[in-house]
Amino acid sequence: MERDDLIVNDSYALNAHHSEEQGRAIRKKVYMVTIILSAITAVEVGMGVMFKRSETFTWTAIKWTFIILTLLKAGYIVMSFMHLGEERKNLRNAVIAPYFLFVGYLIFIALTEGASHFGMDLMFH
């Protein structure tokens, strides 16, 4: 079978070239993402300064807002700046799936242990 999809000499990089016109569109997108990232950071700092830590629902909501905004920022950096969004789905999954699996488990187990440690400390201190 004649194959026309083979790339020889490890030169996948050669296929990444783009024209001046495509470059302009890409740069426009890069500037957009820059503005979004800066705006999110500004909002985070503003919220951090404005709201006081307490055992209230408001603070819990703010904490989760921070986490969601951070994941959003991370998404923009990984998908746009690191071009993972433009890679093949296989590569994308090979990078993201194991990470979320392991770190998700680690977060769960460490916070469970931490909470238990907290309770023991209160009880036997």
Add this chain to the structure above:
Amino acid sequence: MSGEASKAISKEVLWEGGRSPFSVSYGKMMMWYFLVSDALTFGGLLVAYGFSRAGSTAAWPIGEQVFRALPGLEGQYPLIYVALMTFILIVSSVTMVLAVEAGHRNNRKEVLKWMAFTIIGGFFFLGSQAWEWSHFIHGSGGSFLLAEDVTITGPDGNAIEMNAGEAVFMDHHFGHLMEMHLDGNPAVTLSGDADHVVLTELGDHPHEAHLHGLTINKYVEGETVLEGEAMATLWEARSENFSFGANLHDSEYAVQQSYSDFFFFITGFHGFHVFSGVIINIVVFFLVLNRVMERRNHYEMVEKVGLYWHFVDLVWVFVFTFFYLI
């Protein structure tokens, strides 16, 4: 940018061998795998921080109370300096994307320009971090622990109970001289009692620091400055246990030593990544300058260091949230 990855190839052919099923070069794929493993390391560090914090019954210091100084300025600017560092890193990440983009157009001059900006941004970040470390290590006034339980009257007339072992904080001038005094510097003498405590540094230009006020709960919520009688009560109840700034076995910021240790380890490990990133960027800058990429006819090396550089920015985004904000 899309390049080879966006080309439609049937599944059978894609996995048949003879080509990379991810449609990326070996080097780029390995850079991604390295970044996954490195991200797990940072994830482990931040989760360990979360574990210490969740398991701690004593109050944990909060970012906007600890990090609120700006170089050369008096006053309090909570989180502004850290926000500035974040912004520097984001901008240097942007200049890196622009370098990669220029590489895809085989525009050597632009690659050089944007890489130079990226390197400068990296140095700015490292410099900022050096200042922040120095400020963190020197502290702002220091603290002493109480030797006995005391009850004092707060500024608004309410009674505040303080237990032995709780920390009380001094102001910057007084703390500075107190540290010299405790170090056994013969030029510094302590005189006065109750609310007229004076430290005098003798020399060509004698220099005095009066105890004007003491602060409780400085690095946690509800910071209160106490003067007069309450201040005198706290001063009289002091123990020998003074802390100035932070190092690996002592810290004015928290009773838990782990707080400062995590600061040093997490920001230090990240700073080391930034430092290596700057070095690798400089190496690649010179490769581009010497037309190595031009001879290869592609700038994938710029893309690979770019991945590493963005990763450093990505980690900082998480450090910023989990160490400073929350």
